[in-house]
Amino acid sequence: MQNEIFKSAFSVDCVLFGFDEGELKILLIKRGQPPMKGSLALPGELVFPEEDLDDAAHRVLEQLTGLTDIYMEQVYTFGKVDRHPDGRVITIAYYALVNTKDHPVKEMPGVEEIRWAPLKDALKTKLGFDHNDILEACAEKLKRRVRTAPIGFELLPEKFTLSELQTLYELILDKELDKRNFRKKILGMGVLNVLNEKQKGVAHRPANLYSFDIERYKRLVIDGSGFEL
Amino acid sequence: MQNEIFKSAFSVDCVLFGFDEGELKILLIKRGQPPMKGSLALPGELVFPEEDLDDAAHRVLEQLTGLTDIYMEQVYTFGKVDRHPDGRVITIAYYALVNTKDHPVKEMPGVEEIRWAPLKDALKTKLGFDHNDILEACAEKLKRRVRTAPIGFELLPEKFTLSELQTLYELILDKELDKRNFRKKILGMGVLNVLNEKQKGVAHRPANLYSFDIERYKRLVIDGSGFEL
DNA sequence: GCAAAAGTGTTTACAGTACACCCATGG
DNA sequence: CCATGGGTGTACTGTAAACACTTTTGC
Structure with missing residues (x-):
């Protein structure tokens, strides 16, 4: 029973x-x-x-x-x-x-x-x-x-590189993205802060670090532009 | 209690x-x-x-x-x-x-x-x-x-005019659509059957009637093209 | 100096948008 | 013959997509 x-x-x-x-x-x-x-x-x-x-x-x-x-x-x-x-x-x-x-x-x-x-x-x-x-x-x-909401950032540390962000999107969407087009688009939205900080201890040119700016994102929503990748 | x-x-x-x-x-x-x-x-x-x-x-x-x-x-x-x-x-x-x-x-x-x-x-x-x-x-x-699934047709009779379809989309999306662009797009998808039949009893040039072709829609999905308005 | 990933612009193609006139019918 | 909505094509614009080389670091 x-x-x-x-x-x-x-x-x-x-x-x-x-x-x-x-x-x-x-x-x-x-x-x-x-x-x-x-x-x-x-x-x-x-x-x-x-x-x-x-x-x-x-x-x-x-x-x-x-x-x-x-x-x-x-x-x-x-x-x-x-x-x-x-x-x-x-x-x-x-x-x-x-x-x-x-x-x-x-x-x-x-x-x-x-x-x-x-x-x-x-x-x-x-x-x-x-x-x-x-x-x-x-x-x-x-x-x-x-694709339409800035939720990817929840999966990343506060500071991240654009390549990390791109890799994440590629995994979620299960398809490859073009590096230059990806950067153009995401930076063009203006929701990322460019930090004065770089990766350390990598065996190649160190990448710049970025952070997601939720305030700028909110303004973008109010303007009706929205997030769209 | x-x-x-x-x-x-x-x-x-x-x-x-x-x-x-x-x-x-x-x-x-x-x-x-x-x-x-x-x-x-x-x-x-x-x-x-x-x-x-x-x-x-x-x-x-x-x-x-x-x-x-x-x-x-x-x-x-x-x-x-x-x-x-x-x-x-x-x-x-x-x-x-x-x-x-x-x-x-x-x-x-x-x-x-x-x-x-x-x-x-x-x-x-x-x-x-x-x-x-x-x-x-x-x-x-x-x-x-x-916008992405052919569900609008559920709201229409089997035979309908393109203007009816457009009006319906305008109401659902709550925005006006351009007549020529709308027709171009929906007909271009190739999911409508053009019927040999016209509206009757209207005080203007009678519109042609169309019907939704679910088989053609399925083929379109298999090809990966999909429905997108 | 070599390997490895970062960073950067331009050109091309396609899809979205804007737009105005003639046509067929009923009254 | 007038009013009403039906039907049609083209030019423009902006976004998506393709693409290759130089730079900076660790080892």
């Missing part, structure tokens, strides 16, 4: 994207709790009765990874009757973006193992529940969103 | 768009049942425990309007703790598109009144629950979606 809450419950599941070692990765956990203990899955949990959905998404991510203040956005709600082995649970999927360099994930209770998996590999891995569908939907959403 | 189901329940709400009398309208109902009996709201109902979300959306729309086989798409899930007066109910919002000419809505039990309201008016009207937020989200989604 199922728990009373399973008359109809809802959960949130998160696809946490990170840009690490020149690769686009997502966070998977090996579940340390039933249901589906031991299987690979996205971080997710039931929503509390007195908790807004967006709050729940942040709370769940913190509970499973220790991360706070993460950029998150709702993607889609999955509600097939049989998607959860214990009863009727619909789940609201979110994607989340984190700068892995400055925000390492922690091992948390209830999680047997936590790991960053390259997105491409994860898409081919069998995950628990309907998490493969969720992952696909989130990856698609990120692809669409990154 | 609240009903047991309200420990956590979920509903679907629909924004049904129709193109009628040269205007873009949405369907509102005056609720004949509590909660919020008597107030204007979107068609919506609780989801059954053994029912997929998309099925629920179709069932609810049929139950309240008599319409079957309607194009629907999930938009967003609204989950503020206090959004429903009777307890914790999150709602999954859908938009729906109907050709009002061939599919009139019926008065159904449990509905005090049903009416088509111009979208612009509805956006200014105070609706029950958080339905104003839902309506806004759906109108935005439609705006975005109609």
Whole structure:
């Protein structure tokens, strides 16, 4: 017999994207709790009765990874009757973006193992529940969103090089971009601060560092120009 | 005290768009049942425990309007703790598109009144629950979606004129389009069949009729060209 | 001095935009 | 014959795309 809450419950599941070692990765956990203990899955949990959905998404991510203040956005709600082995649970999927360099994930209770998996590999891995569908939907959403909103910066450290930014876009969009055209466009938008600082310790000409200027971005939105890559 | 189901329940709400009398309208109902009996709201109902979300959306729309086989798409899930007066109910919002000419809505039990309201008016009207937020989200989604997917045709009769199509796009996008450029572009895509048939009974040169060719559209998608207005 | 990535402009092609007149019908 | 919307082509403009060489550093 199922728990009373399973008359109809809802959960949130998160696809946490990170840009690490020149690769686009997502966070998977090996579940340390039933249901589906031991299987690979996205971080997710039931929503509390007195908790807004967006709050729940942040709370769940913190509970499973220790991360706070993460950029998150709702993607889609999955509600097939049989998607959860214990009863009727619909789940609201979110994607989340984190700068892995400055925000390492922690091992948390209830999680047997936590790991960053390259997105491409994860898409081919069998995950628990309907998490493969969720992952696909989130990856698609990120692809669409990154073209028209300045969310890529959430995946980078505060100071970054243009090549890092370009590589990131290439990974997300899954296509190569022309260096000169990319720079022309992104600099032309005027949302980056040119810093008086350079890369150090690289075996080639050191790149200039840049930072995202959210105030300039806001002005750009007010003018109706917008962000479009 | 609240009903047991309200420990956590979920509903679907629909924004049904129709193109009628040269205007873009949405369907509102005056609720004949509590909660919020008597107030204007979107068609919506609780989801059954053994029912997929998309099925629920179709069932609810049929139950309240008599319409079957309607194009629907999930938009967003609204989950503020206090959004429903009777307890914790999150709602999954859908938009729906109907050709009002061939599919009139019926008065159904449990509905005090049903009416088509111009979208612009509805956006200014105070609706029950958080339905104003839902309506806004759906109108935005439609705006975005109609540019990149051939969904506009769902709002038109099978045979239509190019001017009707253009007017529809102008209403949805809320901006004027150039007649010659519009025709060039839509005909250039090659997803319309030119019919050997003309408007009748109009006090001006009768327009040619066209129909949407879904097979040609599919081929276009396979070629990677896609629909883009 | 060699390897490795940074940085930089110009030309070309295509798609978007602006624009004005004749045509077919009903009344 | 007049009013109404239908139907058509061209020139211009601006953005996207293609493309190659010099510079700076570490080793």
